[in-house]
Amino acid sequence: MSDSESIDGLYIHVPFCDGKCAYCAFYSVPYTAGAAEDWLRALERERTLTLGGRSGFAPRTVYFGGGTPTLLSRSQLERLLDLTGVAQAEEWTVEANPGSVDADRLRLLASRGVNRISVGVQALDDRTLTFLGRRHTVADTHTAVAALRAAGFVNWGLDLIACVPGVSRRQWEQTLAGALALEPCHISVYALTSEEGSALARRVADGRVQLLDDEEQLAMLALAEEKLGAAGLVRYEISNYARPGRECLHNLSCWQGKNYVGLGCAAASRVGGRRWTNRSDLKAYVEALDAGRLPPRETEELSPATDGFERLVFGLRTAAGVSLEEVLREARLEHSPVVAIWNRTLERLRGEGLLVREDGRWKLTRRGFEVADHVAVELVL
Ligand SMILES: C[S@@+](CC[C@H](N)C(=O)[O-])C[C@H]1O[C@@H](n2cnc3c(N)ncnc32)[C@H](O)[C@@H]1O
Ligand code: SF4
Missing domain, CATH: 1.10.10 (Arc Repressor Mutant, subunit A)
Structure with missing residues (x-):
């Protein structure tokens, strides 16, 4: 990658989770302190090999996603912030999962320039959270939101999953109202999809679960647009709503085809006419970087x-x-x-x-x- 290419965004994929949600096909492995140390060591090398020669690397946006970045211990988070090598960014987001976030680590993030939090709320009733295989409760969500407010975060958002089988129109309306009552600046609404390899896909395949049909899905998504719009959240992208001025700049840049670098196993980058995606394999990632090589990856020259x-x-x-x-x-x-x-x-x-x-x-x-x-x-x- 040449120094003359300007990099708009930096994404770091934190591959750890404390279990696997029923619907999720994103790459993740169970968190252990040792695996996180190995990953951080490898990440530091990947950063040096990829960006090391650049003086004053200052992307406009930084995004720590996952996986579950908030599973990292305080000292691991500090190391991650150090190795990122960015002093400040216009927008610096960290994904936080209810149940694995506390005021202490949120204050650390705020003190180091993180200015946006995205909370994986998904649902606001415990029965649906269990169906989705989430490992937190609604009470954990309330605690997490109170903690991020106490740490001084103003720009924060939450993710919801729509079209969950068994959730009636009325329950979905209550979920939307509950989400709005938390007063986030941003809400992402994703219709539940059955992803190959997920527990949900197996349940759908053997007939234990039936997904909503197209018409039912459109009705649930239309209800979201109506309720969120009435509360002043503008649908600025198919799955994303924000108060004006609180759109996610990082995602907007990616959608606009700007250059971004992704670090970590399973992370994708796009610079100039080239895209590369690190293989979803933590072991291979660590081994390659410990040996001083770039991790295994797919590279594509974009026509x-x-x-x-x-x-x-x-x-x-x-x-x-x-x-x-x-x-x-x-x-x-x-x-x-x-x-x-x-x-x-x-x-x-x-x-x-x-x-x-x-x-x-x-x-x-x-x-x-x-x-x-x-x-x-x-x-x-
Ligand atoms: C990659 S996940 C990571 C976020 C974080 N680990 C969490 O659990 O909140 C990003 C978002 O994608 C959405 N998502 C992932 N798989 C999905 C699926 N099969 N159907 C609908 N939404 C999905 C969820 O809302 C989730 O918050
Ligand atoms: S949805 Fe988030 S917490 Fe659940 S398995 Fe996927 S990345 Fe992990």
Whole structure:
């Protein structure tokens, strides 16, 4: 990676969890103090090999995600903050799970420049939390929110999972009301998906669990939009709502195709026209870096067409929409035959009521938001 490439975001994937949620297919391993020490040693080396030569590395955004960053001990968190080597960032987020976060570590994070917390709330009744395989209670969520407030965090958000089988419309309404009562600046709402390899996928496959059908899902998501919108949270991306000015800058940059570096096993990076993803294997990650090598990873050179497609599709998922002219310029596609193809498809989708064009930007209509995956498929070259 050349020094001339400007890096907008830094992501660190903390791979530890205290168990496995029923729906989750993200890479994680059980937390042990020893595994965390090995990981930190390897991470420090990966950081040096990847960014070491850069003077004054100062990304605009930093994001510690996971996994469960808040499972790290206080001294491990301190080491992580040290090795990150960033003094301050416009936005510095840490994901925190209820039940594994306390005021002491939150104060440490605040004192070191972390200015945003994302809490994995998921549900606000204990029966649903058990169904999802979460290892915390609603009371833990309230304690975590009180602790982050006491540590001085103002910019914080929470994640909710919608469309959980067995949760009625009324219960979902209560969940939304309970989430709003906590007064977060940001709420992510993800419809439950059955991911290959998860416990949920096995239960779905053997008929013990039945997911909501498309119509039921759309109704639950529409209820979220209605209730969160009425409370002043703007749906700025398909799954994300924020008070104006509190959108997640890190995610917005990724969706806009800006350069970011991801460190840690399973982390992805995108710099210039290249994307690489470290293999989801902690042992192989530590072994390679202990031997002074970069970890095993998949590397992909993004063709202008792939780059342009991703910018178009991610941009369309945001309320701000996307300018085709900007996409073509950034992906170096201005003189390519794809211009005519995309213009034709976008016009057709406008005719079908899925897109509008406002102030030179293409945006999904309400119906378009509901079938965004279909819109993306139509734009595949
Ligand atoms: C990778 S998880 C990490 C966050 C953190 N470990 C936690 O548990 O809150 C990020 C978010 O993705 C969402 N998520 C993960 N798998 C999902 C699935 N199968 N269906 C719906 N949402 C999912 C959850 O809301 C979760 O908070
Ligand atoms: S949802 Fe979060 S806590 Fe649960 S297994 Fe996945 S990464 Fe770990």
